[in-house]
Amino acid sequence: MFETTKMSDDEFLQLGDIIYKKSAITLLREKKYFMENRLTRRLAELDFNTFKDYIYYIKYDPAGESELNYLVNATTVNETYFFRDRSQIDYWLNVMLPESMRQGKTEFRIWSAACSTGEEPYSLVMLLDSMGMYYKARFHIVATDINSNVVDMAKKGEYGEYSLKNVPDEMLEKYFTKNSNNVITLSQRIKDRVVFKTGNLIDPLSCERTGGNFDVIFCRNVLIYFDNKAKEQVINMFYSHLKTSGCLFLGYAESLSALKHKYHSLNFSSGTVHIKE
Amino acid sequence: MVNITFKNNKALIVVDNSPTRQEFVAARQELEVAMGIIGVDIDLARLEHIKSDQLAGFIMIRKVANSNQIPIVLFNVSDNVYRILQTSDTIKLFTIGKNYEHSSTDDLIKMFANVELADGASDHLAKHYNSEVRAELIKRIAADKPNIQACCLLTIGKACDTDSIDLVRSCLDSPHTQVTCAAIHVLGWFGDMESKDRLYDFILSPTKALAEAAGSAVALLSDDGDLVRLVELASSNKPEVRGIVVRVLALIGGENAFAKTANMLALETDVFIRKTIARCLSRFNTPQTVDLLVKLLDDKSMAVQEAAASGLGCTGLNGNESVVISKIKSPNIWVGYFAVRALGHSVSPETAKILIEAYPSVHSNIKLAIIEVLGHTHLPEAITLLETQLQGDNEDVRREALSALYVSGKKQTAKLALNIAETDQSWMVRYRAVEIIENEHPDGYIDVLRRINETEQNRFIKEKIALVLGI
Numbered sequence: 178m179f180e181t182t183k184m185s186d187d188e189f190l191q192l193g194d195i196i197y198k199k200s201a202i203t204l205l206r207e208k209k210y211f212m213e214n215r216l217t218r219r220l221a222e223l224d225f226n227t228f229k230d231y232i233y234y235i236k237y238d239p240a241g242e243s244e245l246n247y248l249v250n251a252t253t254v255n256e257t258y259f260f261r262d263r264s265q266i267d268y269w270l271n272v273m274l275p276e277s278m279r280q281g282k283t284e285f286r287i288w289s290a291a292c293s294t295g296e297e298p299y300s301l302v303m304l305l306d307s308m309g310m311y312y313k314a315r316f317h318i319v320a321t322d323i324n325s326n327v328v329d330m331a332k333k334g335e336y337g338e339y340s341l342k343n344v345p346d347e348m349l350e351k352y353f354t355k356n357s358n359n360v361i362t363l364s365q366r367i368k369d370r371v372v373f374k375t376g377n378l379i380d381p382l383s384c385e386r387t388g389g390n391f392d393v394i395f396c397r398n399v400l401i402y403f404d405n406k407a408k409e410q411v412i413n414m415f416y417s418h419l420k421t422s423g424c425l426f427l428g429y430a431e432s433l434s435a436l437k438h439k440y441h442s443l444n445f446s447s448g449t450v451h452i453k454e
Numbered sequence: 455m456v457n458i459t460f461k462n463n464k465a466l467i468v469v470d471n472s473p474t475r476q477e478f479v480a481a482r483q484e485l486e487v488a489m490g491i492i493g494v495d496i497d498l499a500r501l502e503h504i505k506s507d508q509l510a511g512f513i514m515i516r517k518v519a520n521s522n523q524i525p526i527v528l529f530n531v532s533d534n535v536y537r538i539l540q541t542s543d544t545i546k547l548f549t550i551g552k553n554y555e556h557s558s559t560d561d562l563i564k565m566f567a568n569v570e571l572a573d574g575a576s577d578h579l580a581k582h583y584n585s586e587v588r589a590e591l592i593k594r595i596a597a598d599k600p601n602i603q604a605c606c607l608l609t610i611g612k613a614c615d616t617d618s619i620d621l622v623r624s625c626l627d628s629p630h631t632q633v634t635c636a637a638i639h640v641l642g643w644f645g646d647m648e649s650k651d652r653l654y655d656f657i658l659s660p661t662k663a664l665a666e667a668a669g670s671a672v673a674l675l676s677d678d679g680d681l682v683r684l685v686e687l688a689s690s691n692k693p694e695v696r697g698i699v700v701r702v703l704a705l706i707g708g709e710n711a712f713a714k715t716a717n718m719l720a721l722e723t724d725v726f727i728r729k730t731i732a733r734c735l736s737r738f739n740t741p742q743t744v745d746l747l748v749k750l751l752d753d754k755s756m757a758v759q760e761a762a763a764s765g766l767g768c769t770g771l772n773g774n775e776s777v778v779i780s781k782i783k784s785p786n787i788w789v790g791y792f793a794v795r796a797l798g799h800s801v802s803p804e805t806a807k808i809l810i811e812a813y814p815s816v817h818s819n820i821k822l823a824i825i826e827v828l829g830h831t832h833l834p835e836a837i838t839l840l841e842t843q844l845q846g847d848n849e850d851v852r853r854e855a856l857s858a859l860y861v862s863g864k865k866q867t868a869k870l871a872l873n874i875a876e877t878d879q880s881w882m883v884r885y886r887a888v889e890i891i892e893n894e895h896p897d898g899y900i901d902v903l904r905r906i907n908e909t910e911q912n913r914f915i916k917e918k919i920a921l922v923l924g925i
């Protein structure tokens with residue numbers, strides 16, 4: 178029942194600015210059409226005729242802050258799947274973790290920063306579980322994302338074909354159940370191992386709420402959406418939330434080159450890990 | 455993998471995940487020896503991510519194309535890959551296109567799962583509809599996930615494949631709302647009168663999406679008989695149904711539908727539906743519409759007043775300026791805002807003076823609306839106010855004031871813009887200033903833009919300056 182409301186270039190830039198200030202996400206120009214489509218219905222629900230009205234509503238109405246959360250939720254790209262960029266998780270599990278345990282460490286704090294619908298932290302838990310690691314050490318996994326919708330979905334733990342495409346059959350069998358409606362749900366035992374929270378990587382207070390003091394941080398396929406200024410802010414925030422010798426894994430295509438930072442970067446066969454020395 | 459093929463004097467290079475340097479080298483060699491090539495298309499639909507060192511491969515291909523002056527276009531670039539091209543500054547080297555031509559029917563249907571590609575892929579299939587496409591879509595409707603099924607149905611609809619009408623009708627019984635909604639829309643597009651009764655049943659559905667879809671379809675199928683039927687539904691005790699009826703009447707339009715809507719308004723007590731009616735009224739292009747909306751500016755409910763004021767922004771005021779201006783200090787900041795916006799671009803000097811007087815004491819959003827209106831007045835007092843607003847703290851106010859001044863005097867404002875583009879704290883304001891400079895080319899603009907370009911950090915402004923200076 179809705180025709181698409183047209184967004185002027187100027188309005189697109191303004192919306193982009195609002196989203197950037199809240200989340201550091203930089204909108205590509207190519208997204209205009211997509212945003213028009215996604216937000217037209219929202220405008221109609223709020224009884225606005227133009228995007229200008231909507232922008233002023235976000236900026237000047239007392240309800241604007243919660244609308245801004247809606248807007249950010251509508252903007253984020255949440256694509257993820259189990260065992261994505263697995264070699265990084267494997268490197269930590271098979272090389273770094275055993276080394277720390279040999280040195281007598283028995284407790285680990287892990288942060289999946291920008292976890293989307295939870296596939297990343299749950300992949301880690303399944304691997305730790307299948308290696309029997311929960312008998313040998315304690316793992317506290319915190320997972321956060323700015324998008325409250327995906328955090329709710331992560332807590333629910335129901336997944337579709339795309340998310341599960343890389344899950345080996347034996348793990349599917351061991352950790353997932355399919356109900357009569359063909360919904361595939363992760364076992365409660367695995368879900369209980371992750372604490373999910375909404376959290377904004379560029380909001381220092383929100384990052385404090387993770388409790389900090391991490392051994393490992395996974396922040397993958399997020400920084401590509403940020404500009405260098407925000408990237409720098411985030412990786413330095415991670416630095417302050419890592420223990421000494423703690424490490425940071427970024428996405429396959431993300432690097433720290435061109436950013437000011439204090440990490441020592443170590444290349445391994447299929448990736449790079451950034452270590453706080 | 456990097457796979458190169460040649461067709462119609464064009465090279466098509468398909469790059470899968472993890473392309474290697476050797477594969478790029480092999481593709482380059484084939485391209486070098488190929489004769490009479492007029493274009494190179496690189497299809498990245500299957501490339502999910504890319505490391506910066508793999509970019510060298512693309513640059514290698516580009517070099518060959520460039521030295522032979524052959525245009526090179528990257529198609530189906532995913533968000534991830536696009537951003538890597540952008541961060542590595544290689545994006546400038548390529549033209550980015552959206553082209554579904556190189557994708558198979560199967561690949562295009564796979565794109566239905568990606569909200570950003572789905573529409574384009576569906577449009578493409580509809581445009582190149584044939585029996586093979588049809589068979590594949592029908593197969594997916596029987597077996598795929600609901601979102602894919604829905605896209606398949608919509609594609610059949612866009613292709614006007616009325617031979618598939620029975621299949622579409624059968625999808626009205628799908629257990630998935632998305633699929634049923636798509637079927638409803640398509641039957642509306644097909645003009646399927648036989649399904650009208652079923653569609654009316656859906657208007658009563660408790661599922662909002664179904665009821666709304668059915669409303670749009672009924673509007674498309676409507677004839678005189680439908681007004682009677684809709685009026686019957688308008689007495690439903692369910693407000694949701696009455697809400698849909700109002701929307702359908704507005705879509706049907708015309709004097710008769712307007713009269714029915716006005717009747718509904720007279721009887722309606724539910725505030726939410728009154729608001730929906732106020733909102734929909736502006737869609738009727740009848741002489742009585744404005745009068746009714748103006749009356750609603752005094753409705754008991756602020757929500758209704760707000761919708762009426764917003765509606766007046768679409769219909770125009772028809773001489774009711776003074777009533778509307780009396781709402782500018784309404785306790786609801788949106789009534790005031792929409793009232794000012796409804797004044798449009800031609801206000802009387804008296805009204806302009808009232809706005810100028812009210813300006814200091816109104817809420818920020820109303821200030822912004824006033825600034826916009828004042829830009830069209832050319833009154834000296836208005837221009838003075840706008841000029842002082844260029845010094846304000848609020849970046850939106852400064853940007854709007856600059857835009858309004860530009861409307862009132864292009865050349866003078868372009869001179870001001872030179873300074874603003876260099877000094878304003880807000881990139882949004884600086885950007886607007888550069889736009890004005892781009893349009894007006896005030897004296898000395900090239901030097902100023904060159905200077906700005908050296909220090910400016912904002913990528914949008916830098917892009918714009920590059921465009922203006924041709925660098």
Ligand SMILES: C[S@@+](CC[C@H](N)C(=O)[O-])C[C@H]1O[C@@H](n2cnc3c(N)ncnc32)[C@H](O)[C@@H]1O
Nearest residue numbers: 200253255256257291293323324377378397398
């Ligand atoms: C592409 S997903 C990546 C998910 C997962 N890490 C992976 O690699 O598969 C990117 C996620 O980043 C989140 N995100 C974007 N900006 C954020 C911010 N400022 N703070 C926290 N999360 C953010 C989005 O909501 C989205 O879920």
